[in-house]
Amino acid sequence: MYYAAVIAILVTMALALIRAFIGPSVYDRMLAANVFGTKTVLLIAVGGYVLSWPAFLDVALLYALTNFVGTIAVMRFFEYSDQASCDVQDGGER
Amino acid sequence: MPSWVDLISWVCFVLGGLLCITGGVGLLRFPDFFTRVHAVGVTETLAAPLLLSGLALQLGWTLDLVKVVLIMAFILATNPTATHAMARAALHGGHRPVIFGEESERIDSEGIDSEGIDSEGIDSEGIDSEGMASGKMASEKSTSGEGPSSKN
Numbered sequence: 001m002y003y004a005a006v007i008a009i010l011v012t013m014a015l016a017l018i019r020a021f022i023g024p025s026v027y028d029r030m031l032a033a034n035v036f037g038t039k040t041v042l043l044i045a046v047g048g049y050v051l052s053w054p055a056f057l058d059v060a061l062l063y064a065l066t067n068f069v070g071t072i073a074v075m076r077f078f079e080y081s082d083q084a085s086c087d088v089q090d091g092g093e094r
Numbered sequence: 095m096p097s098w099v100d101l102i103s104w105v106c107f108v109l110g111g112l113l114c115i116t117g118g119v120g121l122l123r124f125p126d127f128f129t130r131v132h133a134v135g136v137t138e139t140l141a142a143p144l145l146l147s148g149l150a151l152q153l154g155w156t157l158d159l160v161k162v163v164l165i166m167a168f169i170l171a172t173n174p175t176a177t178h179a180m181a182r183a184a185l186h187g188g189h190r191p192v193i194f195g196e197e198s199e200r201i202d203s204e205g206i207d208s209e210g211i212d213s214e215g216i217d218s219e220g221i222d223s224e225g226m227a228s229g230k231m232a233s234e235k236s237t238s239g240e241g242p243s244s245k246n
Contacts, residue, residue, distance in 0.1 A: 001103075001104040001107045001108065002107065004107065004108060004111055005107040005108070005110060005111045005145055005148070007111070008110075008111030008112070008114045008115050009111070009114055009145075011114075011115055011118060012114040012115055012117065012118035013118075014118075015115075015118030015119065015121060015122045016118060016121060018122055019121050019122050019130075025127060025184075025189065027127050027180060027183065027184040027187070027189065028127055028130065030180060031121070031127070031130060031131060031134060031180055032121065034134075034176055034177075034180070035117070035118070035121060035134050035138065038138055038142060038169065038173060039114065041142075041165065041169070042110075042114075042141075042142055042145050042146070045145070045146060045149055045162070045165065046107075046145060046149060049149055049152065049153070057158050057161035057162060057165065058161065060161075060165055061161060061164060061165050061168070064165055064168050064169060064172070065168070068168075068172040068175075068176060071176045071179075071180070072176065072179060075176075075179050075180055075183045076183075078183060078187065079182075079183035079186050079187060
């Protein structure tokens with residue numbers, strides 16, 4: 001059962017990588033990177049228990065923290081860099 | 095003979111794995127960014143606690159259980175937040191949801207979407223009625239704005 005969960009997580013990571021490669025917009029790539037990071041946390045948690053790694057949950061917790069901060073940072077960057085061109089049109093409409 | 099705790103944790107593992115694959119397939123095959131956000135955000139928020147609770151049932155009353163509960167609480171707090179923030183960033187950045195059925199030739203809108211977003215922004219899409227309405231409002235305002243300026 002552990003291996004079924006590990007294989008499912010790996011398949012999901014592969015699908016997220018495909019979406020990150022072919023993603024039409026930058027938001028699709030960002031979403032795929034977020035999915036990949038969350039699945040990395042789950043893979044470390046489950047696979048570390050199966051392989052009986054020492055202190056695997058600390059690594060998983062650190063990955064969860066880093067993933068959220070990185071996603072928010074990249075999202076803010078693209079939000080405001082794209083808004084620079086869009087904001088003029090919105091302000092003109094209103 | 096496995097115990098009840100093992101059975102419950104295996105059910106959690108299998109359901110979590112199924113939800114993982116469901117979210118991955120939805121991420122790969124859905125036509126729009128917002129539908130992909132929907133697929134991933136909904137399934138991942140349930141898949142991660144299922145997998146982690148299956149792991150927690152296997153761990154028993156140890157210090158690792160506290161860490162698993164911490165990871166679960168953190169993922170439950172941050173994953174919907176990140177999903178919502180990404181959808182809002184895409185909406186601010188000029189993405190508009192693809193609405194099917196209004197214009198039948200817009201069915202293959204993925205190529206149009208990517209080209210339009212990268213090159214020119216909102217106005218090149220013209221998919222939704224809201225964008226058209228706001229475009230009309232903008233043209234009206236521009237004409238009304240030109241009136242006094244031409245008088246002066």
